[in-house]
Amino acid sequence: MPRVTPAARTAPAKRSSEKDASTRELILQTALEAFSLKGFDGASTRSIAAQAGVNQGLIPYYFKTKQTLWREAVDRAFDELHSAMGGLLASEGPSDREAAARMIRVYVAFVASHPEFVRLMNEEGKRTGPRMRWLVDRHVRPLVDGLTTLFSRVADEIGMPKGIDPTHLNYIFVGSVAMIFHQAPECRRVSGVDPLEEREVEAHADALVHLFLGDSTLGR
Amino acid sequence: MPRVTPAARTAPAKRSSEKDASTRELILQTALEAFSLKGFDGASTRSIAAQAGVNQGLIPYYFKTKQTLWREAVDRAFDELHSAMGGLLASEGPSDREAAARMIRVYVAFVASHPEFVRLMNEEGKRTGPRMRWLVDRHVRPLVDGLTTLFSRVADEIGMPKGIDPTHLNYIFVGSVAMIFHQAPECRRVSGVDPLEEREVEAHADALVHLFLGDSTLGR
């Protein structure tokens, strides 16, 4: 990965994918939000540029094609995941109930503060195509492998269901964590509850710890 | 709701929304699949018509606007839900563990055989807008009310978490059921498992019954 020198930040190299800082990053951030909300076809480059407050011509200037913009936005989303989850997905540290509860709470907190991440995963995971294949091969498979390893480690020491296929457990866990945040606008309208409020995020994590790890003093 | 006479099926009334049968129904079915897969903006009426094998001009002929097509497709999806779930969402019958397990299995089976339903809910529930408001007010709120009532009934008699907010429990349940089917293409590529196969559908239901209702003989 190329480093960006202070000089390059005002006079960027032309060949690298790292050019100017602020506008490029602003477009990426806006595009991630738009792609996750409206899908690749539904999000127009014009609307992304308008939302970012820049000209539409800057998108092909920085990213050449819409597909490249999408890929860089996805890379950015997974950068944020890994920096937020840290070593929690790696197989290290203790594997007792407290460690599992901590992992659940960290994951819930990440999804709640990055709903665009789960929207993007759901957007592209629901249909076959070149974007789905790229996303799975580059990002999702390593992530799922890490989760599966994590599950098999904690399953021994807590009251986790024994013979459950890790694939099913994976999607049960991810779905039970993410759905309320993915559907936040619907949830607000149907029930009046804003799941993104800190109180509700904690309530959701509490419920999940209880469901998956049992009642033993509810570990907080 | 207007009934369709045999005469109206070949010479449909012009004012009613029920006109000719086969082509209209074919477009509706195709549109539901397309809207759920690519979203309202991402699914073009041309591609829907092409997929259905009819001319693009037939869509404004039968449905006037794209929005009307979308609404009728959504109505159709909820018709299928209610005919599949039957009285299970109504507050009737026994409320013991076996009844709860049956409800879980029926719901899993419906979602597995109608992934377009959950795709559509996720597609529209993730952002605020006129379609989301229409969908929630017309279909989702009654559905969630039924589920919430059901949860509160069975929570007393089984080992369900006591103090959990029904909204959180709702989304935990729905997410844990639906995510693997919503992400079926991703699941196939990342793990090789096709969650839509009957064996996997049953395995998923087993896992959910175990998770939510506990291990007592696993009730099958």
Place this chain on the structure above:
DNA sequence: GTCTATAATTAGATAGAC
């Protein structure tokens, strides 16, 4: 009822001024 043809709008990408 189904089609072709087309109008009006919007899409992604390019060219070139500054």
Place this chain on the structure above:
DNA sequence: GTCTATCTAATTATAGAC
């Protein structure tokens, strides 16, 4: 680096032949 202007293609909806 950012903008305006424009090209080509695709969008929804309409008009009208059959």
